[in-house]
Amino acid sequence: MIGQWFLKIPSLNELATSVQQWGIIIAAFAMGLGSVNIIIRNVHRIQKREGTDWLYAIWLLAIFFLFAIVGIGFGSASSQYRYIFNTILQPLSATMYPATLFFLVSAIYRTFKTRTVEGGLFVIVGAIILVANAPVMAATFPFLVSVKSWIMDVELTAAYRAILLGIGLGAIMLGFRVIFGLETTHLGREEET
Amino acid sequence: MASKQDGVWIKLQHIPREILYFLIIISMIVPLLRPMGLPITISPQTRSLFDSLNTLEPADVMLEFVDWSAGSMSFHQPGCIAVSFQAVKRGAKLVFLSTSTEGPLMYELMLEKFQSVFDEADYVYGEDYVYLGYVAGEETARAAIASDIRTAFSSDYYGTSLDEIPLMQRVHNYADYSMIISYTMGSPESFVRQFNTQYGVITHIHCGEMMTPTILPFWASGQITGLLNGGVGAAEMEVLVKRPGDAVKLTDVYSFSNILVFVFLIIGNIGFIMQRRKGE
Amino acid sequence: MIIASGKVVDFIALILIWAVAAVFVWIVGGKRFTIRRMVAIDVIEEAVGRAVETEKAVVMNIGGGGLLRGEYAPATMAGLTVLGYVAGLTARLGADLIAPMYSDGGVETIPVATELIRDAYMAEGEVERFDAEEMIPFLPVQASVMALADRVRPAANIMVGYYWHESCIWAEAFGRIGAIQVGGTTNLYQIPFFAGACDYVLIGEEVYPISAYISKDPKLIATIVGQDAFKWIAAILIILGTILVSFGNQWLTQFLSM
Amino acid sequence: MISTDPSIWVMAFFTIAITSLAFRDNPLAKFAEHTFLAAQAGNLITMAWRNIRSIGLQPLMKGSMTMLIPLLFGVALYTRYSKRYIWVSRYPTAMMVGIGTGVTVRAFVEFQFIQQIIDTFKPLNSFNNIFFVATVVICLTYFIYSLTPKSPALEKPMSYVTRLGRYLMMIAFGASMANTVITRVGQYAGRIMFLLYDWLGLG
DSSP states (O other): OHHHHHBOOHHHHHHHHHHHHHHHHHHHHHHHHHHHHHHHHHHHHHHHTOTTHHHHHHHHHHHHHHHHHHHHHHOTTSHHHHHHIIIIIHHHHHHHTTTHHHHHHHHHHHTOOOSSHHHHHHHHHHHHHHHHHSHHHHHHOHHHHHHHHHIIIIIIHHHHHHHHHHHHHHHHHHHHHHHTTTTHHHHHHHTTO | OHHHHHHHHHHHHTOOHHHHHHHHHHHHHHHHHSOOOOOOOOOHHHHHHHHHHTTOOTTOEEEEEEEOOGGGHHHHHHHHHHHHHHHHHTTOEEEEEESSTTHHHHHHHHHHHHHHHHHHTTOOBTTTEEEEEEOSSTHHHHHHHHHOHHHHOSBOTTSOBGGGSTGGGGOOSGGGOSEEEEEESSOHHHHIIIIIIHHOOEEEEEEOTTTHHHHHHHHHTTSSSEEEEHHHHHHHHHHHTTOOOHHHHHHHHHHHHHHHHHHHHHHHHHHHHHHHHHHO | OOBOTTOHHHHHHHHHHHHHHHIIIIIIOSTTOOOOOOHHHHHHHHHHHHHHHHTOEEEEEEESOOSSSTTTHHHHHHHHHHHHHHHHHHHHHTOEEEOOEESSSOTTHHHHHHHHHHHHHHHTTOGGGOOHHHHSOEESSTTHHHHHHHHHOOSEEEEEEEOSTHHHHHHHHHHHTTOEEEEEESOGGGHHHHHHHOSEEEEGGGHHHHHHHHHOOHHHHHHHHHHHHHHHHHHHHHHHHHHHHHTTOOHHHHHHTO | OOOOOHHHHHHHHHHHHHHHHHHOOOHHHHHHHHHHHHHHHHHHHHHHHHHIIIIIIHHHHTTOGGGHHHHHHHHHGGGGGSSSSGGGGHHHHHHHHHHHHHHHHHHHIIIIIIHHHHHHOOOSOSHHHHHHHHHHHHHHHHTOOSSOOOSHHHHHHHHHHHHHHHHHHHHHHHHHHHHHHHHHHHHHHHHHHIIIIIISOOO
């Protein structure tokens, strides 16, 4: 794979392309692993019959099979699948992550405190950008826009660039460890699961 | 007297969170029912995307990665509509595809709103635009799409073989893509790595504001050409293509809720500082 | 030319970086290097100490990245190392440890973590205090974090691993009850929550040296040293290039774009 | 007018149920969460199946035998549930990690190292440029852990530099946090729009 990137050798190119395709297929198979886990865990929960917990497990399996059967039977482009997706999964998925907003608001109010110099800088800059992000304030106080763009384009870009350089090197090193087998201890461990 | 004041500060630090949540919901409802229509300033990142879109020629192929999930539909969908509108206006051919699992259904929801634009421009499915569906493997899939799209897809989303689709007959690999744009909340860097770094394809990104800081360094270095900054960027794009829609509506929401959150942050911290001063 | 144009320097750089890493790992060895004092370790010790004083528990979580995906695995592994360290501390000092695991992401880490905690308690001769059911609750869904925080009310919450949107839920739930928090993740856009809510935050790849620092594994230290060498090189290149460009000389820019 | 479409009501119910979670852990929210997990897993299976069929099975039927390799590897992944054949799943896992790493790492040198260094070469003719270059270098030194000067004369200034690097990064994180607020607000406002416009029929 790395050879294909840097070198221009046609046969290597072809090999790399088909290996990529294999990667996609194996990845598609791997997506089923989570589902198998879910089935095993929930069958277990039903067997245990603790309180009302098993009712949730039954419901979970029912919905799972509804999606899997409709999806595989009719195909994901079918109107049936589209209907269950749009009524059930879409509102849930659309609310799940955004609902983090409430935790974020509570965290901002309660835990983001000026305990140290670090915390102070964090809070002050956070406050400035919050105000500058409000279009109403940006329209009333134009200097906020220039403060914000200075922080974003100069300060933040520079700081994140340093972090990214570090992470980039880390990733290259990770590749080194994987390719030269230094990472096998963890791979070996994981097979014990 | 001091103790009475301190009492207020301590109280201010212990507003029940339900009240905060209630206030923030109100701050979103009010502007949605009573829009104000504030002026929108165009950021350089959005401007460069718009300028880049305007270089599209009628035969050019643009890859659009419909990679958002329902969670970020509120700004990715308007963003995608605005960008596609401009591309259609320039006459470019559009290839939609997904590398995230909710993508196919998100595409169909987007299409419900966008079909009229295609119809107006006499765009025919298969000749001027096409949807290929979902492919697993994330970055591996993106790499495969860049090097040979046929290793990732053998047919379009509706089951027609790629070779029977007129548009796809001349689309094979990176050399055939004029530019790509990814609407993602996942890993925007991977698109840049596989398309721009590897083959020098012009790469645009539309991601959430929360991820923008992490990829700003790549925009500064020119590895990303156009960068839409979440809902703000989508609104700017709507203004630029003169088609105000859902994203512009969101702009008013930002005004109210951001100021409210700012107030929370300040109250929480003033209370904290006052309390600590008392403790000393 | 067999090497694609524009990638000559990249190719050489990759080989060079790996070669230097190989030299440090197999020839020089990591034993003769020390990693500078890490503040996070002090904070963790202090947090566990506080838990002992107040007779409360310590919560340690490693996120949902799992070990299967290349991007997330290193952070999870670093988290596991820290988990082992924290388990050792709680076993020795006598605080209760709770290490909740996600049941919907990175499930393959559960047995590894269980093993790790048991080993740590075994090493301190406290194996009778090890109780997998109590110590490693599964969170069926991520949001039950809140319920856990309210129920356990720990003195400290340590989070090292790969986090997504749930980072905010963790930081908020435990911040609200006043726990000392230490957070670290390599997911860049989640660091800010940890930065705001935690008493100490490990920024990005800072989680790797901390695990090398704890484990004292010479090979791990050697790779850290290899990276450090190239960070110096990067810093020197930046300074050199900036000076050259200031005098209107584009030589280094052109050389690197080769 | 309030909607009469039952599916809109179901959608509204799920939206509110998940939101209620932020207020308090409750059975409705738990119900909605379970539904979410199940539906998401079901969707994943559906999409994965499409993929396997279209690029794996169909070419195989047409006679391209090399496709057997990834298909067998894929099936082998599932041996992890058997205690006896668990070793088989090691190979596809290793292959997945290998391909994933190969695809990613090859780009990193140019993408996140050399290109980023080149772009930091800025002529020192304005405050912004000087500040930019200084910030990158100072923050970078924060991430140097082992090869630090050992002599006492240098140790102290070095520690100041790393602390300064931390402060500079904290400023960036503050800005980043504020940006997250706007993202989450934008996302959640989409749900409010749905509830107001589609469900309650206002506006």
